Amino acid sequence: MAFLELEGVRKSFAGTVAVENFDLGAEKGEFVSFLGPSGCGKTTTLRMIAGFELPTAGSIRIDGSEVTNRPPNRRNVGMVFQSYALFPNMTVADNIGFGMKVRGKPRDRINTKVAELLDLIHLGGRGDRFPWQLSGGQQQRVALARALAIEPQVLLLDEPLSALDAKIRVALRHQIRSIQRQLGITTVYVTHDQEEALSLSDRVVVMSEGRIEQVGAPADIYNFPATRFVASFVGTLNLLEARVVDAPAGRLSLAGQEIRAGGAVDASNGSPVTVAIRPEGIELGTNGGTNQVTGAVEDVSFLGSIVRTRLRLDDAGTTLSLDTFNDPNLTAPAIDSTVTVSFPPEACLVLASAAAPPPQTDAVTAAEALL
Amino acid sequence: MSGAGGAQPPFGPIGVMRSWLHTSDGGRRGFGAWWAWVIFILGALYFILPLVGVFFHSIRTRPDIFLAYRQVFADPAFLRGLGYSFTAGVITVVVSLLIIVPTAYWVRLRVPRLRPVVEFVTLMPFVIPPVVLAFGLIRIYSQGPVRLAASDTGLNVMLIGAYVVLSFPYMYRAVDTGLASIDVRTLTEAAQSLGSGWTRILARVIFPNLRTSLLSGAFLTLAIVIGEYTIAQVLARTMAFAPYLSLLGRNQPYQPAAVSLISFGLTWLAMILIAFLGRGSRARVQVAGAR
Amino acid sequence: MADVAAVREQGAQIAPPARSRLSWSWLGLVPFFLFCTAFLFLPVAFLILGSLYDPEGAITLQNYADLSTGIIPGAFANSIEISVVTAIAGGIFGFLLAASVTLGRLPRVLRTALLTFSGVASNFAGVPLALAFIFTLGTLGFLTTFLQSLGLAGFRGVNLTSKLGVEIVYMYFQFPLMVLIIAPALEGLRREWREAAENMGASAFQYWRYVGLPILTPTILGTMILLFGNAFGAQATAFQLTGGTLPLVTLVISSQIRGDVLHNPGLGYAMAMGMVVIMGVSILLYTLLQRRAEHWLRA
Numbered sequence: 001m002a003f004l005e006l007e008g009v010r011k012s013f014a015g016t017v018a019v020e021n022f023d024l025g026a027e028k029g030e031f032v033s034f035l036g037p038s039g040c041g042k043t044t045t046l047r048m049i050a051g052f053e054l055p056t057a058g059s060i061r062i063d064g065s066e067v068t069n070r071p072p073n074r075r076n077v078g079m080v081f082q083s084y085a086l087f088p089n090m091t092v093a094d095n096i097g098f099g100m101k102v103r104g105k106p107r108d109r110i111n112t113k114v115a116e117l118l119d120l121i122h123l124g125g126r127g128d129r130f131p132w133q134l135s136g137g138q139q140q141r142v143a144l145a146r147a148l149a150i151e152p153q154v155l156l157l158d159e160p161l162s163a164l165d166a167k168i169r170v171a172l173r174h175q176i177r178s179i180q181r182q183l184g185i186t187t188v189y190v191t192h193d194q195e196e197a198l199s200l201s202d203r204v205v206v207m208s209e210g211r212i213e214q215v216g217a218p219a220d221i222y223n224f225p226a227t228r229f230v231a232s233f234v235g236t237l238n239l240l241e242a243r244v245v246d247a248p249a250g251r252l253s254l255a256g257q258e259i260r261a262g263g264a265v266d267a268s269n270g271s272p273v274t275v276a277i278r279p280e281g282i283e284l285g286t287n288g289g290t291n292q293v294t295g296a297v298e299d300v301s302f303l304g305s306i307v308r309t310r311l312r313l314d315d316a317g318t319t320l321s322l323d324t325f326n327d328p329n330l331t332a333p334a335i336d337s338t339v340t341v342s343f344p345p346e347a348c349l350v351l352a353s354a355a356a357p358p359p360q361t362d363a364v365t366a367a368e369a370l371l
Numbered sequence: 372m373s374g375a376g377g378a379q380p381p382f383g384p385i386g387v388m389r390s391w392l393h394t395s396d397g398g399r400r401g402f403g404a405w406w407a408w409v410i411f412i413l414g415a416l417y418f419i420l421p422l423v424g425v426f427f428h429s430i431r432t433r434p435d436i437f438l439a440y441r442q443v444f445a446d447p448a449f450l451r452g453l454g455y456s457f458t459a460g461v462i463t464v465v466v467s468l469l470i471i472v473p474t475a476y477w478v479r480l481r482v483p484r485l486r487p488v489v490e491f492v493t494l495m496p497f498v499i500p501p502v503v504l505a506f507g508l509i510r511i512y513s514q515g516p517v518r519l520a521a522s523d524t525g526l527n528v529m530l531i532g533a534y535v536v537l538s539f540p541y542m543y544r545a546v547d548t549g550l551a552s553i554d555v556r557t558l559t560e561a562a563q564s565l566g567s568g569w570t571r572i573l574a575r576v577i578f579p580n581l582r583t584s585l586l587s588g589a590f591l592t593l594a595i596v597i598g599e600y601t602i603a604q605v606l607a608r609t610m611a612f613a614p615y616l617s618l619l620g621r622n623q624p625y626q627p628a629a630v631s632l633i634s635f636g637l638t639w640l641a642m643i644l645i646a647f648l649g650r651g652s653r654a655r656v657q658v659a660g661a662r
Numbered sequence: 663m664a665d666v667a668a669v670r671e672q673g674a675q676i677a678p679p680a681r682s683r684l685s686w687s688w689l690g691l692v693p694f695f696l697f698c699t700a701f702l703f704l705p706v707a708f709l710i711l712g713s714l715y716d717p718e719g720a721i722t723l724q725n726y727a728d729l730s731t732g733i734i735p736g737a738f739a740n741s742i743e744i745s746v747v748t749a750i751a752g753g754i755f756g757f758l759l760a761a762s763v764t765l766g767r768l769p770r771v772l773r774t775a776l777l778t779f780s781g782v783a784s785n786f787a788g789v790p791l792a793l794a795f796i797f798t799l800g801t802l803g804f805l806t807t808f809l810q811s812l813g814l815a816g817f818r819g820v821n822l823t824s825k826l827g828v829e830i831v832y833m834y835f836q837f838p839l840m841v842l843i844i845a846p847a848l849e850g851l852r853r854e855w856r857e858a859a860e861n862m863g864a865s866a867f868q869y870w871r872y873v874g875l876p877i878l879t880p881t882i883l884g885t886m887i888l889l890f891g892n893a894f895g896a897q898a899t900a901f902q903l904t905g906g907t908l909p910l911v912t913l914v915i916s917s918q919i920r921g922d923v924l925h926n927p928g929l930g931y932a933m934a935m936g937m938v939v940i941m942g943v944s945i946l947l948y949t950l951l952q953r954r955a956e957h958w959l960r961a
Binding site for chain 3: 050051052071072073074076077078079081083085086087088089090098099101102103132146147150
Binding site: 406407408418423424427428471473481490495497498499503507508529532594613617628630631642 | 688690691694695698700701704705706708709712758761762763765768772774776778779782783785787788789791793794795797798833891895898912916919920927930931934937938941942945949
């Protein structure tokens with residue numbers, strides 16, 4: 001039995017279903033992320049674990065005991081809010097010690113714990129400051145300390161870093177993870193930033209429209225997306241429409257050029273399928289694998305450590321993006337020049353098709369469509 | 372009054388739906404807490420009963436119970452009083468806006484250091500008894516170079532001047548709050564980068580965005596002007612509404628009650644109008660103070 | 663030149679170079695200050711000057727000395743007492759009313775009704791308000807007759823010329839003022855603070871005691887002070903109710919400046935100065951508390 005269990009959890013509001021059929025078991029000390037776009041139900045599910053929303057159906061258990069109907073102030077879960085929610089009339093120290101104070105803990109114990117936590121979040125000695133005197137990152141750390149002060153069984157974080165600058169976000173998320181590891185608290189982390197989810201979690205729960213799309217380790221989610229949605233949301237995969245030529249042999253026709261998938265294809269010959277190929281799995285030239293595709297260079301983007309080249313494969317607008325590590329000594333291919341790229345069959349994933357095949361997208365337009 | 376504010380800020384992707392869990396303190400499901408109903412009903416009784424009292428008094432006339440109302444509407448002094456004060460109110464609002472909006476805008480944008488000074492000045496009318504203000508005006512302007520008190524027009528000018536000053540606390544507060552909720556600096560810079568001059572910025576960019584605040588400040592000022600007695604009396608403006616009402620109160624038993632009810636009803640309608648017009652706007656609306 | 667530095671320090675990047683920026687900025691406020699001079703500062707100056715003259719026209723400080731004679735200290739005492747009582751009682755019940763429509767989960771329409779009504783009622787002072795209460799709770803008021811018919815034969819209506827009577831009537835504009843200011847403040851209490859407190863294990867009572875009320879205290883106190891000033895400056899209502907039989911500062915000032923035969927305008931102005939001081943202090947306190955409240959509620 002897992003430490004945190006959600007079974008058949010469902011939440012509907014006046015006709016709309018926000019969360020459907022949510023099943024999850026998180027082990028003690030595990031760091032699980034809920035990843036998905038706005039409105040997918042991830043925050044609602046988190047709030048149900050915290051007790052701020054009541055599930056319409058299903059049950060939630062923490063360490064074996066049923067908490068589904070327990071009011072939020074009796075659950076011993078610590079929550080870090082997106083907007084920090086620090087009490088403005090109290091100092092940092094009072095904020096952190098608040099949970100212990102309302103539980104009637106003795107003063108000296110509170111002071112010791114608060115000092116401990118202040119050191120943990122690298123704000124030692126600043127306990128007498130007020131929230132409005134701190135920066136966003138500092139406030140978020142105080143919010144984290146406040147949630148940890150009550151020694152919760154489960155730690156919940158609701159998009160805690162979305163209000164911060166990129167650099168601070170990266171630094172802070174490492175801090176959060178290392179503190180979590182140190183303390184061994186089961187953690188649920190809600191985010192729409194796939195980089196955060198992938199870099200921090202033991203497991204990722206990808207959600208869309210109230211449903212779980214896939215649960216797995218970051219590498220599995222990224223390398224082996226189960227559905228089209230997961231493939232397009234996580235990472236920057238190429239999603240292309242192809243037609244099955246020879247199902248058992250895995251031969252597909254992509255923009256008029258033939259490629260092979262990693263294995264047999266579960267579809268009939270001639271039917272359309274969605275193919276996902278990671279940009280970093282494709283190589284310029286013919287040494288990348290047995291699949292060879294030719295196209296005209298449409299765009300070359302310099303992304304820092306990575307150079308992303310986009311090829312136009314046919315006149316219907318089919319494009320393919322590939323990523324190569326930045327090498328200052330190599331010149332990028334010229335725009336409109338014809339190049340051949342190659343990738344191994346294993347890099348080519350055939351996905352369960354959606355109900356109606358959506359128009360072909362590459363990584364960039366897929367991301368734009370989610371905006 | 373936040374009646375004009377309306378919408379609550381949405382929290383999270385689920386919007387305004389409230390789960391009973393976080394609005395209660397132990398799981399009380401239901402249609403409003405019991406204490407809330409008790410308090411509200413007590414308050415409603417306190418507010419409504421006096422109005423009922425006025426109404427009953429106004430229909431004491433026999434055999435026609437609405438005789439008082441008919442008399443009021445037939446009395447030329449009523450319409451004259453209402454007309455005069457309403458006009459005075461409108462002029463006051465316009466002048467006040469023309470002075471306050473540019474001033475508030477300027478203070479916010481260019482001279483923030485003077486903001487406490489301006490705020491203090493706008494609060495001064497609260498502090499001075501109106502009778503003192505009125506007498507001061509009469510004394511000053513009945514001698515010396517500017518003999519406003521010598522003519523009827525002059526007295527009207529003084530009246531408007533006094534009322535504009537009286538409206539400052541409310542107008543400035545309303546406009547200032549409105550400016551605070553729109554990003555004045557950015558809007559101005561955007562307009563300037565597009566080549567706008569100051570007057571155009573004020574007219575086309577600032578004024579429209581302050582609509583709700585201006586409306587509420589305007590209605591309040593109107594209510595104050597129509598109800599104002601002391602200054603009108605001292606400046607011998609007996610054709611104004613409140614002096615008319617006072618005179619009526621001395622001579623007629625039932626008509627004053629009718630007039631009070633009518634003006635109360637009209638003002639309430641106006642307030643509901645503001646609330647309706649201002650729905651969805653983030654600007655907080657100003658509050659009145661009575662004398 | 664300190665002014666230039668200060669203006670520059672504000673970060674006004676929109677402006678032209680320093681010298682013309684200075685005159686430019688000041689110019690913008692000239693219309694406002696001119697207007698205030700003509701219709702506010704001059705009368706106030708007149709008030710201050712007037713308090714230094716006696717009825718014969720000679721300069722004197724006697725008026726200020728006279729402030730401690732006759733009915734004047736009583737008038738100040740009455741005014742202060744009435745203002746304090748209506749400020750506190752009005753503040754408490756007004757707070758409860760505002761809480762009932764925001765936190766009490768009453769139907770939304772009641773909230774709009776209360777707030778719009780409050781907008782009107784807070785200005786319904788003067789003759790109409792006094793008349794309304796006379797018609798309701800006076801000796802011949804309909805409620806009085808009604809209660810008498812129910813068996814309370816001894817009830818002769820509320821004595822509206824007494825301090826209590828005036829206080830009861832003043833509530834009509836004190837409650838609404840409190841409601842109008844507190845309701846937005848109550849709604850400004852972020853839901854997340856409540857949730858965070860509950861998350862920490864706080865009960866509703868603990869939330870209000872440690873978070874909710876402390877955050878609201880500056881606003882509540884500040885508004886009560888405003889209520890104090892509001893009641894202190896009220897005039898027409900009291901006059902209509904009491905006919906001047908109850909000495910109140912505003913009424914005495916009025917009668918000294920305009921009214922009865924033995925009037926002494928200089929004394930009236932001196933009293934007005936006293937009133938200005940009292941009101942000025944209350945406005946100052948209110949502003950200070952407002953600043954603090956804004957700080958937190960905007961955080």
